[in-house]
Amino acid sequence: MSAVNDPQVWTLIGVFTTIMLGAMTLMTVQINRTIAASINGLRGEMIGRFDGVHGRIDGVHHRIDGVHHRIDGLHSEMNARFDTMDTKFEHLDRDVTALSRHIWRDTTGD
Incomplete structure (x- = not known):
């Protein structure tokens, strides 16, 4: 078995560090995209529900106007x-x- 010399050890440490940092960066980007997509989906659902409530309020307002008339x-x-x-x-x-x-x-x- 051959022994690993100092430059090879530092190269292996560098490659391992690069792989770990790349994996962490990739995971962080994926988590951020997932969270952003979830928030945007929730935002769309909330806007839809608020629009529905607003439509109901407008309908009630029109009925109240009819009653006033x-x-x-x-x-x-x-x-x-x-x-x-x-x-x-x-x-x-x-x-x-x-x-x-x-x-x-x-x-x-x-």
Whole structure:
């Protein structure tokens, strides 16, 4: 068996160190790519879910706007009906006053 001299030992140490550093670099790059891909996938899923929630909120907002428009329409309709009733009550009050004056005038005149 032949003995390994000093330059050969240092060469073997250098080759081993280069292989180990290369393997560590390769593993680090692969882990970083895997983590980045996982984060990007999670980011895409979260954006999709947030968009879905945003769409639901917009749908609720549109329904609420529709309800507000209906309430505004009912409010206007009720105000118009109340105005009509006020007018009818004013006419009724005028007629009752005229009748009561007519009746009381007739009774006091006897």
